[in-house]
Amino acid sequence: MILTVTPNPAVDQTIEMDEEVQADTVQRSTDAQFNSGGNGINVSQFVSALGTETVATGFIGGFTGYFIEQDLVEYDVPTDFVEVDGETRINTTLLTPESEYHINQSGPSADRDAVDELIETLQDHDPSVINIGGSLPPEMDAADVDRIASAGDWDTALDVHGELMIELDGEYEYCKPNREELTAATGIEVETIDDCAEAARQLQERGYERVIASMGGDGAVLVTPEETLYAPPLDVDVVDTIGAGDSMFAAVLWAYEQGWDDERALRAGVATSAQLVSVKGPSVHELDPEATMDEVRVWSMRA
Incomplete structure (x- = not known):
């Protein structure tokens, strides 16, 4: 679970x-x-x-x-x-x-x-x-996140701000940074796929076993202890990108729960993200990545 x-x-x-917002005026929304x-x-x-x-x-x-x-x-x-x-x-x-x-x-x-x-x-x-995601409320800090992660016999996945990632002391099985979070965590300006791979490898060396880096319209990079994989996005009509990264991460975690290997997990993530951006809004009732997973291309990148 x-x-x-x-x-x-x-x-x-x-x-x-x-209409544009005006000061000292009562306006109505549409x-x-x-x-x-x-x-x-x-x-x-x-x-x-x-x-x-x-x-x-x-x-x-x-x-x-x-x-x-x-x-x-x-x-x-x-x-x-x-x-x-x-x-x-x-x-x-x-x-x-x-x-x-x-x-x-x-x-x-x-x-x-x-x-x-x-x-x-x-x-x-x-x-x-367990997946710990988003910002922290007042009074909660990195030590609390480490304490939650180590409190049970579970794998921990993270999707938190880059500044928080470098404050954590524990070892984590998964993390899902985007470009900005990679830059905040490593200092590397992520402009290309190679930049993304380099920054993700740095995070992997800091104790994140698998780094699933979201590049938005440029695809995704998965860094594991054995290899670095890259998958471009599927060519779909994009309606709404809200929740795309979260859907990719959810599908990757779901795939690992099925016992799938790294390449197939990345394919599932990219296929799921493509399905989500094809509809309006971040909330859906059914997702089926297996319908388009075979269309996802995956390359192995050299370190």
Whole structure:
């Protein structure tokens, strides 16, 4: 079972307007929507869509936390969150004809007692893999992440900010950085596939057994203890890229759960990401990477 930990989830509010924002003026939106947000939550939704058992956990609070629990019911994702004082944050994206604005809240604090309760929750479920993803709430730090990772007999996957990755002391089975996170973690400006491979290898040498690096429209690189693999994206009509990296990571973890090898896991990740970007929105009810996996090309790169 793949259990996901979202330490600082959010309700993502997207507001659309047909005119630019003006100061000291009351304006009306043309559309608005709310979604459960956070890397771990996204991964659980995609794992469920792939047909594998999952549980979403982390810290929630207040009516916004309740919204996340109820929203995930719609996607057949079981939840077991730890409640903390305060309100789960709301992250707002405002879309106008010419601009895009983002306002992210900090979220409620998660102290040591809350982390201890989260660890007990994980131990009760006894998953084979846990995925810790997204930002950390106030009061939680790298030592807490190391403590969660080492608290059970599970493999740990990470999708966190690059600055946090270099603060961690433990050894981790999987991590999924993007270009910006690779640069923050290694100092390497990732402009080419070779740059990506070099930065990912540096992370692998620091204790991340398998690095699945997302390059967006340029594909993905997988660095393992034995080899470095590269796969370009499938040629599809892109409708919406939100959640593409999370869907790729979810499918890679799902593939390893099936006992697949590195190359086949990378193919599954790229195929799943291609399927997701072909539809609007990050939430889907069913994913089938095996339908297009054979179309994914994979090359072995020299170190």
